[in-house]
Amino acid sequence: MQIREVEQSAGLPAKTIRYYEEIGLVRPNRQDNGYRIYSTEDVHRLRFLQRARGLGFSIEDCRALLSLYDETGRESADVRAIAEAHLDEIDRKIRELKGMRQTLAHLVHACHGDDRPDCPILDDLAGIGDGA
Template sequence: MNISEAAQQCGLPAKTIRYYEDIGLVLPGRQANGYRDYSDQDLHKLRFLQRSRGLGFSIDDCRLLLSLYEDRNRASADVRQIAKAHLEDIDRKIAELKSLQTTLRQLVHQCHGDDRPDCPIIEDLAGTVA
């Protein structure tokens, strides 16, 4: 299977699939003409990557998850640990963003937003208030 069909089947751009090959994630065979040739197994791995990345796992995590995916003797605990760590990361990011959100919301609310120069947002950024 050529790369563009593989791309369509897994939902990843061809560029990304080539990139995944570069970094050793999915290494397809080659046809006689030098074109990449994706097997069903390759396709499964690409779909796996598409989903893992979609859930926000890092490439390194994906590499680990992919090896666990292929390991019939894996311990689910190993998978769970990766997911749990990622979840905690997301929890932290949400907390950070929420804090920014609160501050920004207040500032935007306080600013009248007209053609005059007085601006609580600028004042806050300048530190003339705090």
């Protein structure tokens, strides 16, 4: 299978697929002309990566997950530990974004948003608290 076809079946752009090879996540063979040739297993790994990345795992997490996937003697606890750490990280990000969201929504609400220059959003950013 050539790269253009793998794009479809793995759901990843060719550039990304080559990049994943460059950083050692997948090792396709080469044809005589130098073209990459992907086995079903290569495509499998790429799909794995596509899903793991879609869940927000970092590249290094993906590398660890893939190697656990390869390792038949793995302990599921190791996999779960990675996933739990990532889950915590996601929760942290959600909390952070919600904090921003709240402040921002409040400010947007307070701003009349017309042709006049006075603006609670700018006031807040400038550190002019409303005292409340």
